[in-house]
Amino acid sequence: MQTAQELFHKLASFEPDGAYVLSIYLDMSPHMSGKQPWRRTSTPVLKKRLREIEKTLQPRHAMLDAFRKDAEKVQAYMENHVEPWLQGMAIFSCSDYGLFEVLEAGVSFQNQVMFEPYPDLFQLARLLDEQETVITAIVDTNTTRLFVTRRGFLEEVAGPDDSPRGYGKRNATCLNQARYHRRAENKRKEFAREAASAIEDLVQQEGARRVILAGDAVAIPLLHQELSSAIEPLVHEETLKLDITTPHREVQDEIQPIIEYMERESSHSQADNLVEAIRANGLAVSGMQETLDALDHGQADVLLMSDDVAFDEKQRSELVRKAANTGAKVDVVKGHPVLQEMGGVGALLRYHAHWV
Structure with a gap:
């Protein structure tokens, strides 16, 4: 499929x-x-x-x-x-x-x-921009629930579970207190490594660019210690406080505002980069014709379009189609007043123009 x-x-x-x-x-x-x-x-x-x-x-x-x-x-x-x-x-x-x-x-x-x-293709491009694949992990010290968000759908997938190896309180009667706590801590760390590995495998499998973590105060720090340097930059800075038994619908309701926030921040950062590059006469253009020219020459790396500016539908569709055919990412930006003042459209460039 x-x-x-x-x-x-x-x-x-x-x-x-x-x-x-x-x-x-x-x-x-x-x-x-x-x-x-x-x-x-x-x-x-x-x-x-x-x-x-x-x-x-x-x-x-x-x-x-x-x-x-x-x-x-x-x-x-x-x-x-x-x-x-x-x-x-x-x-x-x-x-x-x-x-x-x-x-x-x-x-x-x-x-x-x-x-x-x-x-x-504009609305399809906006869906791809705003609804990027996101991995969500809800963890405690012995269970991990993993979710994938695609096109606005939330799907739960299999995650690691160490229940067969459990270390419940009944074991405390067989071990002295220090040995029990040491063993419990080692098992928590071991499970954190398994959870981190499962998250990283799922990120790679799905091509996800964002990760949301949720769970208890003991499990999350251990998980962060085990996540690789390649995954940590993808992790949203706020950890959600969700119980491991949280129903599917509630998980979706909790993470959707986070996904929207991450996309808005990313889009505004790209628009800020565009503004700064234009001020510095750098690798960026703004305005309809300048952006079309950059796309025609395969020069554009990221096409930015304001969602608050009314474009001619044919022109808007042409921008998106040319971006897709030249490998440029499409970023639809909401609520960025400077981009709106610049005509609502621009592009971050791969290289300076030699055709002007």
């Missing part, structure tokens, strides 16, 4: 050669109001937009038949495959070239339906 990142790059390199692509983003979360409190408002939005687009192709537009095939395929999928727990869904369809891709998300998209020469 392809990842969201793989889908992003596949769609960015897709060349429909004259055909159009139906790009759909939907907010699938139920809105708890009105006479039908569980009804998803995206359903009438989708039908309305499909009717509006079809009218622009009548009576005999060359793309009318292709659009109808795409619309029918989308509606059939929505009727037969949508799960009640979904919060967001993205669909990309181009029947002429056999393209039909669906991405399900645990966070909502803004409702958007487009029929354009290329897939619209």
Whole structure:
């Protein structure tokens, strides 16, 4: 099964050669109001937009038949495959070239339906930026619970558990107090090493760039001692105080604000770097045309776009597609006033321009 990142790059390199692509983003979360409190408002939005687009192709537009095939395929999928727990869904369809891709998300998209020469990738890029894979570990001195957050979904995976080797209080009657405490401490350290190893293996397996730790006051310091220098920089500075038995839903509720905070801090740091580099006449550009030029020449390393500035949708989609096809990371920044004043778009560069 392809990842969201793989889908992003596949769609960015897709060349429909004259055909159009139906790009759909939907907010699938139920809105708890009105006479039908569980009804998803995206359903009438989708039908309305499909009717509006079809009218622009009548009576005999060359793309009318292709659009109808795409619309029918989308509606059939929505009727037969949508799960009640979904919060967001993205669909990309181009029947002429056999393209039909669906991405399900645990966070909502803004409702958007487009029929354009290329897939619209902005909201997918924003999902990848804001919902990076995160590893969460809840630990005590003999149990580790591991979670992976992908695309807004939280999944619990197997972690180490030393219960077969337990060292409960019943052993204290067989050992003097000093030996008991020494043995208990050694077992805690041993389990911390196992937990650290499991976290590092999962980070590598998932390609995660962020780690959240939660647990008791005894286990966390021991765990930090065992984490490698490669993992420690990924660890969020705040340790959550969660019990090892915390229910799955509560874990998600607790870590989601942390994930949002980490992403906001990272994005603002990148925007600050952009501002400083421009002031120093360094490796950065701002403004729409300058950024497009940098992307065209493969010069951009990070594309920064303000989420608070209204861009032309075609231009915005073009920026994201060019970034993906030249290996530039896309960073969507919220609430950075200086970036907004600079037109809301810029790029950190790999090298100085020689084509100006």
